[in-house]
Amino acid sequence: MTPNPSIRLGSVMQTLEQVVFPAVDPSNSLAVEQCGVIAAQLKMFLHHLPVIAIYDSLCRDDLVDTVSNLPSAVGGALTMDAASKLQSVLDGAASDSDAAAAFHRLGFALEDLLRAAARDGAPDYRRAMNESVFLFTQRQTRRERVWFKEAGFDPRPQELPDLETMLAGN
Amino acid sequence: MQTKKATATTVDPEAIEPRLLELLLQKQQRRKLGPYRPKTAAEIATGLERLFHLRGVEARAVNVRRMGGGASKEQFVFELVGAEFPPGYCGVLRMDPREGIIETCRRREAQILRAVAGRVPVPPMLWVDGDGEAMGQPLMITGFVPGVTKPSSGSGGPSGLGANLGDRIGRALTPQFIGCMAEVHKTDLANSGLDDYAIPRPGTTDAALWQVNYWTKVRELDTTDCSPLLTLAETWLYDHLPVCEEPVLLHGDHRLGNFLFDEDSLQITAILDWELSHVGDFHEDLAYSFDPLFGSRDTDGTFLVGSMFTTDYLLEHYQQISGRTVNADTLHWYRVLTSYKLITMNHTSSILAARDGTNHQNALLAYLASCTAGMSDTLCNLLEGKLR
Numbered sequence: 001m002t003p004n005p006s007i008r009l010g011s012v013m014q015t016l017e018q019v020v021f022p023a024v025d026p027s028n029s030l031a032v033e034q035c036g037v038i039a040a041q042l043k044m045f046l047h048h049l050p051v052i053a054i055y056d057s058l059c060r061d062d063l064v065d066t067v068s069n070l071p072s073a074v075g076g077a078l079t080m081d082a083a084s085k086l087q088s089v090l091d092g093a094a095s096d097s098d099a100a101a102a103f104h105r106l107g108f109a110l111e112d113l114l115r116a117a118a119r120d121g122a123p124d125y126r127r128a129m130n131e132s133v134f135l136f137t138q139r140q141t142r143r144e145r146v147w148f149k150e151a152g153f154d155p156r157p158q159e160l161p162d163l164e165t166m167l168a169g170n
Numbered sequence: 171m172q173t174k175k176a177t178a179t180t181v182d183p184e185a186i187e188p189r190l191l192e193l194l195l196q197k198q199q200r201r202k203l204g205p206y207r208p209k210t211a212a213e214i215a216t217g218l219e220r221l222f223h224l225r226g227v228e229a230r231a232v233n234v235r236r237m238g239g240g241a242s243k244e245q246f247v248f249e250l251v252g253a254e255f256p257p258g259y260c261g262v263l264r265m266d267p268r269e270g271i272i273e274t275c276r277r278r279e280a281q282i283l284r285a286v287a288g289r290v291p292v293p294p295m296l297w298v299d300g301d302g303e304a305m306g307q308p309l310m311i312t313g314f315v316p317g318v319t320k321p322s323s324g325s326g327g328p329s330g331l332g333a334n335l336g337d338r339i340g341r342a343l344t345p346q347f348i349g350c351m352a353e354v355h356k357t358d359l360a361n362s363g364l365d366d367y368a369i370p371r372p373g374t375t376d377a378a379l380w381q382v383n384y385w386t387k388v389r390e391l392d393t394t395d396c397s398p399l400l401t402l403a404e405t406w407l408y409d410h411l412p413v414c415e416e417p418v419l420l421h422g423d424h425r426l427g428n429f430l431f432d433e434d435s436l437q438i439t440a441i442l443d444w445e446l447s448h449v450g451d452f453h454e455d456l457a458y459s460f461d462p463l464f465g466s467r468d469t470d471g472t473f474l475v476g477s478m479f480t481t482d483y484l485l486e487h488y489q490q491i492s493g494r495t496v497n498a499d500t501l502h503w504y505r506v507l508t509s510y511k512l513i514t515m516n517h518t519s520s521i522l523a524a525r526d527g528t529n530h531q532n533a534l535l536a537y538l539a540s541c542t543a544g545m546s547d548t549l550c551n552l553l554e555g556k557l558r
Binding site: 027028029030033034037038040041044103104105106107108110111114115118127130131133134136137138140141142144145147148151153154155156 | 208235236237238395396397398399401402404405408409462463530531533534536537540541542543544546547548550553554557558
């Protein structure tokens, strides 16, 4: 456990910035550009590293709640089959020790249901499900915007809380 | 808006431009070759010798060096020495990495450069090697065109994102930027040598359907992570396919960062990066300009396309010079499509290439993929209230 990953990564970053990057041939444009990207990515990763597990669980738990509260499936064979498969993925997702993997397994099964309902789901059921899933995607998008705010691509970063505030559930 | 309610029985998910589908499938095979190492300038010089020999070109390439930028393709500049080139004449090589954020065709790009030359400022097309005969990867070579993508005194992110032209430059470039877009749309599709392009049937949903199908196929082949948001968008797009009365040639990536201008004369010297060009609905090029990724906000918070002009100005000026009428619902559909495809590029192919090390800028691709979060916010805003 000692030294912890943040110290190990931090020391790598410092060495890269103080020793390695200045030694790069300035006429090598590809190398110079990559140095900038590497430094930015490592800085962001250093902030993420101690809280990755918390973030992954937050995302997974919201998806589990969303899927658990979807309306009962109504529709043709495709919809009913996809709903049944989603239910089987849901079972165990909340307790999976790999929250990120559980999130994506459940997400893919939900996507299959969205496509199936587009083909033979009852219109009212499909509308209600789409609305629930859309509200989840809004929450998930906001989490991801906070998570990657430091990358500098967000169109409105000023409206986002800092990472610690979001992880605290605010 | 004339729309076609798509159902399982009416949508053909395999209706994709044949050349584009071929490229996607070829990439799946190429992936088996494993990681990619960026080419060195010396390797490019040797490759150019081979290319010139294969093409019977009496010329030599000297002082080969890599160009900065180019998140999608490897680019090198060099001097061409030979009887048919004036002293100091430079060429630009644009070559596919093994995989990248998008999979596109150098033959198509060469065809479109020739098709619009003389009407739109573009680099002169010299040679194309669409099958990678000379260097193992498809490539094209154009003449070098001087100019900058952003003021040399300013700043900005990769690929021209986030650059600000300022009032004086923006005012001068605005009519040229919109005029070039409209001029491309005027291209005679039947007589311009666009042999590798397929043309959607006028008065049908082909143009829209082919686009949704293509980007959905990219997701199918390249997805690593789930995205319920993209699938909500996918089903909405299929539900509301707009009819395109008159397909036109589109640039497909017409934005700040993809043109050069002269800082003294304030003239656009070249429209670049035609790799996403295709034949489709003119609303698609307009909708692309609306994406927040390709603009900025002024001090009042008003969105400016490429830091130059408002979206209202774009629509008004485009309609005036093109004689076309913008349909608000169709424009909205294409804004959703734009968002869908931009997220798809970053959420799928980009991450896959970075994961497998098959690009010349793997670290950049992994970093750029984080812009998916902000782009997802755009897509949420576009879909809000539309799914009920």
